[in-house]
Amino acid sequence: MEFSDPEQPLPSGDEPEEFEEEETSQVNLEEVNQECIQADSVRLSQCGVGRVDATEARISDSGAGQVFAESAAVRDSAVGYLQAQSVYLDGGGAGMVVAQSATLNNSRNGFVISREVHGNQVNSVILLATKVDGPVETLVDQRGLILIGVVAGAVIGTVFSLFRLLKRR
Numbered sequence: 001m002e003f004s005d006p007e008q009p010l011p012s013g014d015e016p017e018e019f020e021e022e023e024t025s026q027v028n029l030e031e032v033n034q035e036c037i038q039a040d041s042v043r044l045s046q047c048g049v050g051r052v053d054a055t056e057a058r059i060s061d062s063g064a065g066q067v068f069a070e071s072a073a074v075r076d077s078a079v080g081y082l083q084a085q086s087v088y089l090d091g092g093g094a095g096m097v098v099a100q101s102a103t104l105n106n107s108r109n110g111f112v113i114s115r116e117v118h119g120n121q122v123n124s125v126i127l128l129a130t131k132v133d134g135p136v137e138t139l140v141d142q143r144g145l146i147l148i149g150v151v152a153g154a155v156i157g158t159v160f161s162l163f164r165l166l167k168r169r
Helices: 142-168
Strands: 024-030 033-045 048-060 063-075 078-090 094-104 107-118 123-132 136-140
Touching: 078 107, 094 123, 123 142, 136 142
Parallel strands: 024 033, 033 048, 048 063, 063 078, 078 094, 094 107, 107 123, 123 136
Antiparallel strands: none
């Protein structure tokens, strides 16, 4: 039975049957907007996705809110939060990258936390990595982050001390 208007309720007696969710092994999408995708392998091209959960994710010319994968390759795309064992990011950027190994080429990123970072023209606001291979441009590096913490601690300590002195009077 077909319905021309998907917003119309089903006639009585035609309620959809309960169904079990099948696990999808591979998803290939092009020019689609989707809220959530969960599969072993995900390939997106010119898509908008809220969340991707996959073993392998390949994203090109797309936007994604969150990507969780073992291996993620992102080309000319924007990702809000990217978490994977292995990340390859070429063009575009990510708000936050958390990875064991990250290869970043010509991308702009907010926060990058990784054991190893490779690539050329790595641009990020904050980069925390044990090993970096390639030219990096950051606003705050590990030493700068420690300095910010020390200064913030001193300022907060001074403010609390002043409040205590004023409260005693």
